[in-house]
Amino acid sequence: MPKTDFIIAGVGGQGVILASDLLGDLAIATGRDVKKADVIGMAQRGGEVVSHVRWGDKVYSPLVQKGGAEYLLGLEKLESARWAPYLAPSGLAIVNNQSILPITVSSGGASYPPDEALVGTLRARTERVFVIEGQELARDCGAAAATNMVLMGYLARFLHLEQALWLDAIAQRVPKRFLEPDQRAFLAGWQEAEKAGAHP
Amino acid sequence: MKKLLSGNEAIALGAYHAGVQVATAYPGTPSTEILETLASYEGLYVEWSTNEKVAMEVAAGAAFGGARAMVSMKMVGLNVAADPFMAAVYTGMRGALVVVSADDPGIHSSQNEQDNRHYAVMAKVPMLEPSDSQEAYELVDWAFRMSRQFDTPVLLRTTTRTSHGRSVVDFEPRERVPVALAPLTREPTKYVMIPAHARKRHEVIERRLVELAEFSESFPYNRMEPGDRKVGIVASGIGYQYAREVFPEASFLKLTMTHPFPKRLVQEFAREVGAHGRAPLLVVEELDPFLEERIRALGIPVVGKEAFPPTGEFNTDVVEAGARKLGLLPASPEPVPTPPLPARPPCLCPGCPHTAVFYLLRRLGFFHSPPTELPAERSALGNLQRVGLVIAGDIGCYTLSVLPPLLAMDTQGCMGASIGNAHGLSKAGIPNKVVAVLGDSTFVHSGIPSLIDVVYNRGSITTIVLDNGSTAMTGHQGHPGTGVTIRGETTHALDYAQLARAVGVPEVYEVDAFDVPTLESTLRHCVESNVPSLLIVKGPCPVHKRLTGEALVVDRETCDGCGSCIRLGCPALALEDGHARVESPLCIGAQCGLCEKVCPQDAISALVRDGHA
Numbered sequence: 042m043p044k045t046d047f048i049i050a051g052v053g054g055q056g057v058i059l060a061s062d063l064l065g066d067l068a069i070a071t072g073r074d075v076k077k078a079d080v081i082g083m084a085q086r087g088g089e090v091v092s093h094v095r096w097g098d099k100v101y102s103p104l105v106q107k108g109g110a111e112y113l114l115g116l117e118k119l120e121s122a123r124w125a126p127y128l129a130p131s132g133l134a135i136v137n138n139q140s141i142l143p144i145t146v147s148s149g150g151a152s153y154p155p156d157e158a159l160v161g162t163l164r165a166r167t168e169r170v171f172v173i174e175g176q177e178l179a180r181d182c183g184a185a186a187a188t189n190m191v192l193m194g195y196l197a198r199f200l201h202l203e204q205a206l207w208l209d210a211i212a213q214r215v216p217k218r219f220l221e222p223d224q225r226a227f228l229a230g231w232q233e234a235e236k237a238g239a240h241p
Numbered sequence: 242m243k244k245l246l247s248g249n250e251a252i253a254l255g256a257y258h259a260g261v262q263v264a265t266a267y268p269g270t271p272s273t274e275i276l277e278t279l280a281s282y283e284g285l286y287v288e289w290s291t292n293e294k295v296a297m298e299v300a301a302g303a304a305f306g307g308a309r310a311m312v313s314m315k316m317v318g319l320n321v322a323a324d325p326f327m328a329a330v331y332t333g334m335r336g337a338l339v340v341v342s343a344d345d346p347g348i349h350s351s352q353n354e355q356d357n358r359h360y361a362v363m364a365k366v367p368m369l370e371p372s373d374s375q376e377a378y379e380l381v382d383w384a385f386r387m388s389r390q391f392d393t394p395v396l397l398r399t400t401t402r403t404s405h406g407r408s409v410v411d412f413e414p415r416e417r418v419p420v421a422l423a424p425l426t427r428e429p430t431k432y433v434m435i436p437a438h439a440r441k442r443h444e445v446i447e448r449r450l451v452e453l454a455e456f457s458e459s460f461p462y463n464r465m466e467p468g469d470r471k472v473g474i475v476a477s478g479i480g481y482q483y484a485r486e487v488f489p490e491a492s493f494l495k496l497t498m499t500h501p502f503p504k505r506l507v508q509e510f511a512r513e514v515g516a517h518g519r520a521p522l523l524v525v526e527e528l529d530p531f532l533e534e535r536i537r538a539l540g541i542p543v544v545g546k547e548a549f550p551p552t553g554e555f556n557t558d559v560v561e562a563g564a565r566k567l568g569l570l571p572a573s574p575e576p577v578p579t580p581p582l583p584a585r586p587p588c589l590c591p592g593c594p595h596t597a598v599f600y601l602l603r604r605l606g607f608f609h610s611p612p613t614e615l616p617a618e619r620s621a622l623g624n625l626q627r628v629g630l631v632i633a634g635d636i637g638c639y640t641l642s643v644l645p646p647l648l649a650m651d652t653q654g655c656m657g658a659s660i661g662n663a664h665g666l667s668k669a670g671i672p673n674k675v676v677a678v679l680g681d682s683t684f685v686h687s688g689i690p691s692l693i694d695v696v697y698n699r700g701s702i703t704t705i706v707l708d709n710g711s712t713a714m715t716g717h718q719g720h721p722g723t724g725v726t727i728r729g730e731t732t733h734a735l736d737y738a739q740l741a742r743a744v745g746v747p748e749v750y751e752v753d754a755f756d757v758p759t760l761e762s763t764l765r766h767c768v769e770s771n772v773p774s775l776l777i778v779k780g781p782c783p784v785h786k787r788l789t790g791e792a793l794v795v796d797r798e799t800c801d802g803c804g805s806c807i808r809l810g811c812p813a814l815a816l817e818d819g820h821a822r823v824e825s826p827l828c829i830g831a832q833c834g835l836c837e838k839v840c841p842q843d844a845i846s847a848l849v850r851d852g853h854a
Binding site for chain 2: 052056066068069075079080087088100102104106107118119123145146147148151153154158162
């Protein structure tokens with residue numbers, strides 16, 4: 042089983058940790074070794090959050106190396122660009138088309154880079170960059186709070202694992218009242234990837 | 242069964258399976274989840290203690306009573322708990338005592354980067370360092386058995402990445418091992434440390450250390466992993482994992498019991514890989530050259546800190562860079578250029594009850610602040626800017642007030658230090674009025690003795706307790722002021738005002754954190770007064786209470802872009818095209834309303850201004 046490294050980046054409250062937990066669960070369900078590291082900073086709202094997830098036969102380091110991530114899932118554009126150096130040259134980046142202004146920008150000290158600069162940073166690493174309207178897709182399927190699940194569904198389509206395994210992992214992870222909308226959002230993402238003809 | 246667990250969860254599960262009966266802690270990153278996980282199990286006593294010293298004393302007391310006890314804390318917590326820790330080293334215990342110290346290389350959420358392995362040397366206790374969650378799970382059981390066998394506390398030392406990193410733990414789902422309390426006997430020569438008894442106990446400790454050194458030589462988790470004999474690597478903890486990535490073919494000596502140091506094992510490894518004749522041993526360890534110095538003392542050629550830095554957290558890239566420096570890997574490929582991106586530093590949340598205090602302190606006259614404050618006619622306190630406040634801060638979310646735009650903190654060192662530091666600043670004779678600011682949990686942790694000191698020694702500082710009803714920064718744990726235990730039982734809630742009056746603080750006030758006029762006038766009164774004062778600023782943590790509300794609205798016609806609201810540092814506010822704008826999903830609305838209250842133009846309000854109010 043080849044090594045597969047993931048980076049999931051976003052802002053506090055976007056559901057980065059839940060998304061990366063699912064990748065951990067899937068690895069165990071499919072008999073892989075897995076390590077995961079979350080970098081959360083402090084407990085306040087609005088800080089940057091990143092999860093490193095590594096699959097393989099035997100995984101030592103819980104942290105992904107620069108240039109090592111086959112997959113970069115960005116729930117926010119600026120944070121996606123921040124982790125671009127971790128993307129493998131042939132890697133795949135899935136970016137949610139959402140901007141959340143950091144305090145350095147909102148207080149007037151800096152400006153939020155334009156899309157060309159942020160997505161361009163990723164495109165400089167790989168041709169395989171997909172920008173997704175995650176919030177819109179989540180809203181359209183009646184699961185406005187589950188953008189992270191839309192993105193996970195999109196990513197999952199590339200990973201050659203049965204859809205049922207994912208839906209089951211979601212069922213194990215999320216509280217009952219969120220289960221139905223979360224699975225719906227996941228499937229919306231999965232279908233979006235197919236629609237875009239994006240899957241390999 | 243296999244589960245993906247953090248190191249902290251694995252330690253808790255291991256302790257539960259090992260029959261831990263009493264577990265204590267004070268919250269601190271990266272250790273907090275150990276006790277939180279233990280509190281999810283039944284059949285054992287758990288408590289958030291007032292501070293780490295108390296946590297250590299309670300756990301040691303339980304162990305005196307014959308129980309298997311565990312106390313967990315972040316590394317600087319062991320500084321607070323060092324006194325009872327050293328005491329327990331001398332007495333030993335009938336039960337067992339495992340002390341978990343979670344170090345924070347990289348300073349993710351701490352005030353320093355100290356390497357607590359040195360505590361094991363000073364205390365002469367055995368130390369175990371897990372390198373993943375599986376080892377963490379298994380080593381807890383070893384730690385309890387070793388504590389019992391050698392009658393000593395055992396230090397289990399983790400680091401941020403072993404504490405918070407998740408890896409697979411394979412374990413037998415099983416019932417807890419029921420452990421009976423060891424029988425209680427009175428042994429004052431062992432448990433009452435008058436000098437005559439302590440001298441004898443010191444001899445016992447030295448004999449114990451010799452036995453432990455022998456034990457360490459054959460400890461099963463200290464193991465050689467033969468490989469290419471040209472490169473011999475000694476590593477422990479998370480450093481082992483990174484070294485394994487960078488040197489997949491090398492020979493390894495993986496050390497897990499790192500104190501007492503297994504000298505003969507290291508000598509044997511050095512002979513195996515021919516360290517004397519060929520290349521020196523390589524030591525990959527975060528922070529201090531702990532293993533490196535011990536290997537060098539054996540006369541074995543060794544390379545460590547000259548390649549792998551003594552500062553910061555390691556990762557595979559750091560270890561790889563060290564290997565390149567030593568010529569063990571080819572030169573580095575060109576680094577990938579990345580454009581400069583705006584940082585996303587943490588900041589006080591929308592609706593934070595700390596915000597107004599720092600906003601007003603700065604406005605009252607903070608001696609570092611540049612003279613670019615509000616024009617005097619806009620500030621009710623214009624003539625008070627000469628006061629020149631010095632703000633002694635403390636540990637909590639509110640330390641973020643040191644950053645722009647609040648810029649309202651001068652000193653901050655360790656838990657509870659604000660009051661003592663402020664008193665000292667004042668007694669040094671500086672011309673400025675000194676204010677101490679600390680949170681409720683920090684005040685209870687170690688601020689109270691200093692407050693007593695201020696009164697006793699005729700001080701004059703103002704102390705502000707930011708009471709948000711929670712230990713917020715570490716994830717909203719309870720404390721003696723919250724009235725709820727870790728298991729959710731109702732208990733007495735400490736009354737800070739009553740306490741302050743009892744210790745003799747002459748002026749005590751309680752103010753709502755969002756009542757800006759009262760807060761401002763009370764602050765002004767306190768800093769103008771020449772007697773000690775205590776100001777309790779009450780307001781709930783909005784994240785803890787999950788507060789939401791209808792966002793406020795800026796009237797662009799009225800807003801002249803003066804930036805008064807922006808200086809609150811609220812992430813829900815942005816300045817755009819010369820006008821303020823409220824980021825509506827973040828704003829919690831009128832229950833905070835600080836921006837509305839500080840706006841000199843009355844341009845911000847809860848009412849929609851197009852007539853649909």
